[in-house]
Amino acid sequence: MHSHEISIRVRYGETDQMGVVYHGNYPQYLELGRVEWLRSLGISYAEMEETGYILPVTSIRIHYKKPAVYDQLITIRTHLRNIPTVRISFDYEIESENGELLATAHTDLAFLNSQTRRPVRCPEYILDKLRA
Template sequence: MHSHEISIRVRYGETDQMGVVYHGNYPQYLEMGRVEWLRALGISYAEMEETGYILPVTAIRIEYKKPAVYDQLITIRTRLRNIPTVRISFDFEIEGDNGEILATAQTDLAFLNSKTRRPVRCPDYILDKLQTLLT
């Protein structure tokens, strides 16, 4: 499935006294990966919300393998797990500047109508963009 990667430098405020990234910051890294994955597909979160869709996280799983540290350049690799329906699921790898895998993760999100907060199917314009990648 379609994948995308971004690199960021760990900021001081994301770390604890030992200079290690606090575990609660990893979901923000995953969100950055998802937002940029969508942007690379030609979809902005803001535009999606303007058209009446929101994407709350329904499940998240993170496996920490090695610590990310202050000032380290990390790469967040985001991959779509399967063609979305009412849910969209992603797999992630966070890699250090030395090529080591620091963490792996999975997230599931649900497409909701922003007014009713009820589940809806993935918008056709997203499916259409995904189809162009797969053909």
């Protein structure tokens, strides 16, 4: 399946008083991974919304292994779990710059029509990109 990775540096505002990334910031890292995964296919999330699709998260699971800390370079690896239908699922690994596994995660998202907020199938143009 299609995978993507992006590296970012942990910012001070993402940490607590101990310099450790606050657990509530990890979903934002996962979102960054998903948005960049789409971009790697040549699809802008903004353009997807303009064509009438939204992708709300329906479930999220994060397993924290080791803390990420201020000024650390982390890599977010995003893996498509299977070909999307009405739902799209991703697995993630977050690693430190020295290769330590910091967290693993899984998200499920649903394709919705932005006007009706009803479930719809994955847009054909995304499936076409995945088949290419």
